[in-house]
Amino acid sequence: MSHKSYSLTGNVAKLNLRRSSPAEQDVSIRVAAQIALLGRVPPRLRAFSIDSAHRLLSCRFVFDGEPSFADTDTTSAVVAEIVSHHWESLRGLNEEHLAVPMPGKIDHLRLVIFERCEESWTNWTPSGR
DSSP: OEEEEEEOOOSOOSSOGGGSOHHHHHHHHHHHHHHHHTTOOOTTEEEEEEEOGGGEEEEEEEESSSOOHHHHHHHHHHHHHHHHHHTTTOSEEEEEEEEOOTTOOOOOOSEEEEEOOOOTTSSOSTTOO
16 A cells, blocks of 8 residues: 655645635546546556545545556556646545455445446456456
């Protein structure tokens, strides 16, 4: 497991989360996260979830086994893009990269952005990759 924390300050933002309703904040963060994830889903990524309580952005990436440097580098770029959209409104950042091999239970944060389909009819089985 790797964990990164940052303190953020700045003047640029596309949306000020402090002046938005909780529902608007959730939509804005979810859209920014989904856009940032486009084209950046490593094959072993099982899930990505976020929370933005108290102006602290928490991002959790769950991998099927230990993530490689390329995996964490790719997902950190996702976080950087999300932060670029909400820079002024955030006061901190927590980024987690967890290893939870299949079929282990995933502990999501409040907003699930991505979860890999691991149903029996897919090829995503521990021996089927």
